[in-house]
Amino acid sequence: MTHEDTSETLQAVVDRVTSYQDGATEGTVADELRRGLTEADLTLSDADIARLADAIEDAHGRVFAEDVLSDSR
Numbered sequence: 529m530t531h532e533d534t535s536e537t538l539q540a541v542v543d544r545v546t547s548y549q550d551g552a553t554e555g556t557v558a559d560e561l562r563r564g565l566t567e568a569d570l571t572l573s574d575a576d577i578a579r580l581a582d583a584i585e586d587a588h589g590r591v592f593a594e595d596v597l598s599d600s601r
Contacts, residue, residue: 535594537568542593546584557581 529537541564549557558581565572572580576597583596 534570538565538570538572538593541565541568541570542580542584542591546587546591549584552585557584 541561544564545557545560549560552560558577561572561577561580561584565577579596579599580591580593583591
């Protein structure tokens with residue numbers, strides 16, 4: 529999978545989780561991210577999953593995975 533394919537797939541997972549995170553219990557977002565990543569055959573560190581989950585929980589709109597992850601590196 530190319531970097532572009534990986535980025536697009538990761539963004540699709542984040543978009544899917546973001547679309548139904550409103551009202552989710554704590555931990556649900558991270559669990560759903562892990563599930564989506566597994567289904568997409570992608571791997572992220574626990575720290576990166578936590579960053580994405582925090583961004584999704586705090587956002588009131590679309591979360592851009594590459595922006596969140598690049599801010600942490």
